[in-house]
Amino acid sequence: MDFISFSIQTLNALQYGLLLFLVASGLTLVFGIMGVINLAHGSFYMIGAYLAFAITSKTGSFFIALLLGIPLAATLGAALEWLLFRHLYKRNHLEQVLLTYGLILIFEELRSILLGDDVHGVDVPALFGASVRLSDTLSYPVYRLLMSGVCIVLAAGMYGLIHRTRLGMMIRAGNHDRDMVEALGIDINRIYLMVFALGVTLAAFAGLIAAPVSSVYPGMGSQVLIVSFVIVVIGGIGSVWGALLAALIIGFADTFGKVLLPESAGLGVYLVMAVVLLWRPEGIFKRS
Secondary structure, three states: OOOOHHHHHHHHHHHHHHHHHHHHHHHHHHHHHHHHOOOHHHHHHHHHHHHHHHHHHHHOOHHHHHHHHHHHHHHHHHHHHHHOOOHHOOOOOOHEEEEEEHHHHHHHHHHHHHOOOEEEOOOOOOHHHHOOOOOOOOOOEEEHHHHHHHHHHHHHHHHHHHHHOOOHHHHHHHHHHHHHHHOOOOOOOHHHHHHHHHHHHHHHHHHHHHHHHOOOOOHHHHHHHHHHHHHHHHHOOOOHHHHHHHHHHHHHHHHHHHHHHHHHHHHHHHHHHHHHHHHOOOOOOOOO
16 A cells, blocks of 8 residues: 555545544433433434435535534434433433334334435535545545544534533533532533434534435444444543544544455454453543
8 A cells, every 4th residue: 555545545534533423422422411322323314414315406505405404403303302312311221222213213214205215325515526636546535625624623613612611511510420410400401402402413414414425325324323332432431532532543443444454344343342442441531
């Protein structure tokens, strides 16, 4: 592998890892703060991708899909937390698993009824359809670079939200001790609603921006969900920065595994998880 090919794979790994972080960060926040095992989290990624396809197909504009998809995802997250998840906080994990698995089935059936079972594609916006030439024969799409940049900005924004705002202070307090937050008179239900809506929005946004560079297909959320849970376990449950580091590790392991060891690339992700858990059973960071 020459230097140019290595650079391209490095950019691919970075972009994939940052995209996984958007999904996994919401999952680790919901589990770490709310104590809910949400098996339907991958479905929100799928919903984002299908929103990109459906709205772009109707309007012809990917930017309109972004403008409409983000508030729709936030509204869906807030509605689900208020109608369903709010009743699960003091229930056992089995009931949480049953409800969220039921949501997966509902979302898949609605997707099949409304949009069919075909594989779809979303065109890259013409404004970002160019490529950066790296050599005489190799180039790298501008849109993929933009995806990485947006994910980095969002990661920095999450850092500012969690560590530099009053809301972030309450989120971190709730992450460590939910009972204490309630005892201080803070409306924990409002925090839960905002956290869950944020998690859903991040996952759906990841699906929205990933749609132009990947196929939109039935069951696409399941694969992302599995990898996201691996990231949460590696990074440490409840740790956003552990999720970021773990997502980058998984992104590089998966990308270079497919290039160097294509026949056993799928094992690389789980091998990394096994090694990390042998080293630190509670994950790289126990809490954010």
